[in-house]
Each structure stands twice: as structure tokens, then as C-alpha cells.
Amino acid sequence: xxxxxxxxxxxxxxxxxxxxxxxxxxxxxxxxxxxxxxxxxxxxxxxxxxxxxxxxxxxxxxxxxxxxxxxxxxxxxxxxxxxxxxxxxxxxxxxxxxxxxxxxxxxxxxxxxxxxxxxxxxxxxxxxxxxxxxxxxxxxxxxxxxxxxxxxxxxxxxxxxxxxxxxxxxxxxxxxxxxxxxxxxxxxxxxx
Amino acid sequence: xxxxxxxxxxxxxxxxxxxxxxxxxxxxxxxxxxxxxxxxxxxxxxxxxxxxxxxxxxxxxxxxxxxxxxxxxxxxxxxxxxxxxxxxxxxxxxxxxxxxxxxxxxxxxxxxxxxxxxxxxxxxxxxxxxxxxxxxxxxxxxxxxxxxxxxxxxxxxxxxxxxxxxxxxxxxxxxxxxxxxxxxxxxxxxxxxxxxxxxxxxxxxxxxxxxxxxxxxxxxxxxxxxxxxxxxxxxxxxxxx
Numbered sequence: 001x002x003x004x005x006x007x008x009x010x011x012x013x014x015x016x017x018x019x020x021x022x023x024x025x026x027x028x029x030x031x032x033x034x035x036x037x038x039x040x041x042x043x044x045x046x047x048x049x050x051x052x053x054x055x056x057x058x059x060x061x062x063x064x065x066x067x068x069x070x071x072x073x074x075x076x077x078x079x080x081x082x083x084x085x086x087x088x089x090x091x092x093x094x095x096x097x098x099x100x101x102x103x104x105x106x107x108x109x110x111x112x113x114x115x116x117x118x119x120x121x122x123x124x125x126x127x128x129x130x131x132x133x134x135x136x137x138x139x140x141x142x143x144x145x146x147x148x149x150x151x152x153x154x155x156x157x158x159x160x161x162x163x164x165x166x167x168x169x170x171x172x173x174x175x176x177x178x179x180x181x182x183x184x185x186x187x188x189x190x191x192x
Numbered sequence: 193x194x195x196x197x198x199x200x201x202x203x204x205x206x207x208x209x210x211x212x213x214x215x216x217x218x219x220x221x222x223x224x225x226x227x228x229x230x231x232x233x234x235x236x237x238x239x240x241x242x243x244x245x246x247x248x249x250x251x252x253x254x255x256x257x258x259x260x261x262x263x264x265x266x267x268x269x270x271x272x273x274x275x276x277x278x279x280x281x282x283x284x285x286x287x288x289x290x291x292x293x294x295x296x297x298x299x300x301x302x303x304x305x306x307x308x309x310x311x312x313x314x315x316x317x318x319x320x321x322x323x324x325x326x327x328x329x330x331x332x333x334x335x336x337x338x339x340x341x342x343x344x345x346x347x348x349x350x351x352x353x354x355x356x357x358x359x360x361x362x363x364x365x366x367x368x369x370x371x372x373x374x375x376x377x378x379x380x381x382x383x384x385x386x387x388x389x390x391x392x393x394x395x396x397x398x399x400x401x402x403x404x405x406x407x408x409x410x411x412x413x414x415x416x417x418x419x420x421x422x423x424x425x426x427x428x429x430x431x432x433x
Contacts, residue, residue: 043229147236
């Protein structure tokens, strides 16, 4: 059933149009983000590269042929190629762990990074510790703004505050977290 | 510019195109942005919402009605409507008219695309039809819009006039098998764009889309240039044996 839905989406994507592109984006955005992170350690560069990948996918939408294979490997190869081009354009070498050439449609990108699981578990512990030390209103803002991705209007309504206060509290929580020594150490470890 | 000028905007999450342009060239601000973004990610914000908004809300035009599906259908509906309207007017007036040919406008136009004939530069494609042969001018893009090249050809792009100091011409070559990004180098009147390349790598019967835009020197890619408001001019190189 899921496979049929996937191949339907692939065929729609090949026919073109905004709706199909938006659906393909919704289906594969998380994977593209994961693939791009293997090439860039900087969050800013990752964000730039993700935009580049999707804009390239949009430009090349008409060239995708579902008869030659599903959309996911096409996007994976496109992501790997675009990231390599961006690194080349900046005269930089790919990070250690990125093969020089792909012989199998960048299949290696689907595997988790060597320390992903360890860092995720350690981060969860540290974030829980950090959240436990926050005043109740800031802990609630952390949950609503960061975890649930609510807008400031929604957060303001939920907490009975105005939007400016919601923005202020979000900024306060983020700055406090960025200055937390243990969180900071773990983040710099995962960057390197 | 120092971090102090941008710190407040970064910390307030007000990262617009102007701030992003600065981040591309400022290591100090980028490091601060990275720390905040990675902290936000650790707290649970995976950046998906901002990414989606940036892709779809800030750049709606490339993602509207361009496909072979809905764009074409919308175009045909518009044509049917126009024909019906014209027929109605003719019937009411009772007069036979010969309609002038309708100006054809491309239905597919990428974000920031400009009229090729009005491009402020000429992208000269010089090349040899095969190794060892004489170099000749193959095409003058984007005005020519389309040119054919031999799969054995070796090409070198030049831009005329050379971009002004502080500017660069960014070119992207895109084909199903391969794509490449090129930047103009220094030059007085004619400036080289990237280095020489073989056409064969793009595939034996490829259709290479060549898009170019002038942008500030620090702009890393064509997409970044378009995002910052540059106009791109596109044309096609057909690889034909």
C-alpha cells in the first residue's frame, strides 16, 4: 500500500507542478536534511545546502523519469552531487567519511553517522537536565516553541501572554541553553 | 562588520536575506549563528519550519504552475477562455475579423528570469569541435537562446563586458547526467568564466541548460544570487552528434 502511494507520488512528481513538488518535499525533506548534514558540519551551511538541493530538484523536476527508478535514490544522488559541487565551489574537500565518488547512488548516505546514536542519547539527557532547571514559564515555552514548533501567536494564546513576551522567553531560553557549559561541550563535540 | 551589529538580529531569530548574505562572508557571525542553530536543534527545533517557509513562502514564483502538469493545463484553460471570449465578441459584433497572432510568452519561467535579449552581458561560448581543431566562437548567449555543440567539443566560456569590480558572473550548466557551477575570473573587456571543459561529460545527446546571473563577488552560488534579487538569463546548449 505504502509502496503504491510512493510510486504514485513519484509519477506525479515527474509530471511536474507545484502540488507534486510540495508533496515530494513533505515526503523527503527530513531525508534530504539528514543527507546534507553528512557533508557540512556548520548549521548555516547545512541550511544553505538544503535550499540548494531543493531548488535544484525543482529545476530538474522535468528530467526525473520514474521508469528509471524511485524518487528517493534520485534525490539522494542529486543531494550528494549538489553538496560536492558546493564544497568544490568553496575550494574545500569533503569531510572525512564522505567517499570520493559514488558508485551506488550515494547509498552510504542512508546509514547513520558513526556517532549519531551516542550523541542523540547524550543530548537528550543534557536537554532534560537543562529543562528541569528552568522556571515553569520558560520550560513551557521550550516545549511549545522548540519541540512542538508552535507559532508565537499560538504560544501567547496558550500561556495567556502577548507575542512579544513569547518571543522574549524563547530568545531567553535559547541563549541560556547556548551558554550552558555541558550542552555546549556536547554540541562542539558533535560538530567536530 | 562586527558580530556586535548582527548579534541582536541573530539572537532574535531575525535571519533575513540580508543577514544570510552577511553570514556567508563573516566567519565570526556564522560561528555564533551555528551555535544558536545547533542549540535550537538540540532543544527540539529541527529547523523544518524555517526551511519550509524559506523555500515556499519567500520563493513562491518558481514553485507555482511551472510543471508539465498544472502549468500546461492552466495555460490551455486560459487559451480556451480567450478563444471563447474572442468568438463571443465576434458574434456580437457580427464582423469578421482576422485576429493578429498572439504574442507567445513562455509558460515556464524560473524565479528571477529575465528577457534574454536584454541581458546586460554576453556569454560567449568559444570552443573546438574536437581536440586539435581551431578555436571558434560557437554561440553568443543568452541572446542566441540556443546553440548546438558536438559531443567531442571542448568549450570555454567568456563574459563580455567583464563584470565590474566587486561583481562576478555566476553560471550554472545543468544536464541530467551532470551539472557544474562556474564563476567569472578577472579580465578587462572579456573575462573567462570557469575553466575549459569537455561537453562529453554531460551525455551524448544532452540538453544543457545554461543559466547566468551577475551578483556581488561574495555570492557563493547562482541560487544565492537569485535569492538576493539578481536576475538570471537562461539558454540551452544542445549536444548533437
